[in-house]
Amino acid sequence: MKTSLRALAEKLNCRLIGDGSISVTAVSSLQSANSQSLVFVEDAQHLDTTFRSSAGAVIAGEFAAANTDSGKPLLISTQPRLAFARAAKLLRGHPPKHGIHPSAIVPDSAKLGSNVTIGARAILGEHVKVGDKTTIAAGSVIGGGVVLGSHCRIDANVTIYPGTTLGDRVIVQAGAVLGSEGFGYVRDSATGRYEQFPQIGRLVIEDDVEIGANSTIDRGALDETRIRRGTKIDNLVHIGHNVAIGENVVIAAQTGLSGSTVVEDNVIIGGQVGIADHVRIEAGAILGAQSGIPTKKVIRGKGVVFWGTPARPIREYLKELAFLSRATKKER
Numbered sequence: 144m145k146t147s148l149r150a151l152a153e154k155l156n157c158r159l160i161g162d163g164s165i166s167v168t169a170v171s172s173l174q175s176a177n178s179q180s181l182v183f184v185e186d187a188q189h190l191d192t193t194f195r196s197s198a199g200a201v202i203a204g205e206f207a208a209a210n211t212d213s214g215k216p217l218l219i220s221t222q223p224r225l226a227f228a229r230a231a232k233l234l235r236g237h238p239p240k241h242g243i244h245p246s247a248i249v250p251d252s253a254k255l256g257s258n259v260t261i262g263a264r265a266i267l268g269e270h271v272k273v274g275d276k277t278t279i280a281a282g283s284v285i286g287g288g289v290v291l292g293s294h295c296r297i298d299a300n301v302t303i304y305p306g307t308t309l310g311d312r313v314i315v316q317a318g319a320v321l322g323s324e325g326f327g328y329v330r331d332s333a334t335g336r337y338e339q340f341p342q343i344g345r346l347v348i349e350d351d352v353e354i355g356a357n358s359t360i361d362r363g364a365l366d367e368t369r370i371r372r373g374t375k376i377d378n379l380v381h382i383g384h385n386v387a388i389g390e391n392v393v394i395a396a397q398t399g400l401s402g403s404t405v406v407e408d409n410v411i412i413g414g415q416v417g418i419a420d421h422v423r424i425e426a427g428a429i430l431g432a433q434s435g436i437p438t439k440k441v442i443r444g445k446g447v448v449f450w451g452t453p454a455r456p457i458r459e460y461l462k463e464l465a466f467l468s469r470a471t472k473k474e475r
Contacts, residue, residue, distance in 0.1 A: 325384025
């Protein structure tokens with residue numbers, strides 16, 4: 144999508160240095176850049192390498208503002224990486240034409256906003272509501288009574304169960320399952336058999352949440368599971384029933400959160416973390432990859448990195464490893 148640097152600078156709230164009439168068509172790495180590419184640089188030590196690249200223009204921090212003789216137009220930003228990410232969205236190709244594919248199944252009771260796109264073989268249940276400019280890709284199944292906000296992107300083969308609500312600008316990548324029944328059972332002490340505890344709650348996904356491919360989020364057992372605004376969930380993540388996740392949380396791949404866990408705002412969870420039931424992760428904590436959190440544990444410490452199983456502050460964890468290493472050497 145061809146855009147002039149002047150127009151891009153206005154949209155990104157960047158300061159333009161150089162020829163604003165030059166157009167760029169895409170973002171790229173330094174290695175693959177061409178004369179219509181936009182690249183970025185975050186620190187002065189890589190500035191010369193960036194200027195020697197084939198890129199047509201550069202997003203950089205204030206440190207680059209004095210380099211007016213570089214031969215390349217500059218977009219000066221206080222957060223170059225963020226501006227680059229936003230530029231990528233603006234330069235992305237045109238969305239598909241709006242409309243409903245002939246093979247899609249959309250009942251008369253469904254309420255569709257303006258400029259909605261529904262792909263081949265997608266199925267909508269009764270009384271589904273879809274907001275303006277939302278896209279539902281091929282093969283997705285949207286259960287009865289589901290509410291999708293505006294500007295959402297539901298990729299191919301996504302399943303959304305009844306009782307699920309999505310806010311605005313939610314992205315759900317291919318193969319994800321939202322609102323499925325939780326893993327909750329009651330054991331009959333007389334027979335030893337298990338019977339399912341009711342899984343009749345709902346799932347609420349707030350605005351600007353992104354959910355990775357093949358991730359699964361269960362609905363509440365009796366009440367709700369809720370994912371709050373701005374949270375980003377990687378591929379292959381499982382979130383159990385009754386979980387409450389705060390705003391702007393980041394969860395990396397292959398992590399599992401058991402039922403009734405609470406994750407507060409701005410928490411970062413690394414890959415392959417295992418969290419047992421009724422755990423509370425307080426605001427701003429950081430869980431390192433493959434950490435394990437036992438049942439009913441409370442993790443607190445804004446900006447503190449926790450590691451190991453059971454998870455503890457990384458300083459304690461490293462001290463224990465050092466002690467074990469010394470003890471092992473003595474035994475030898």
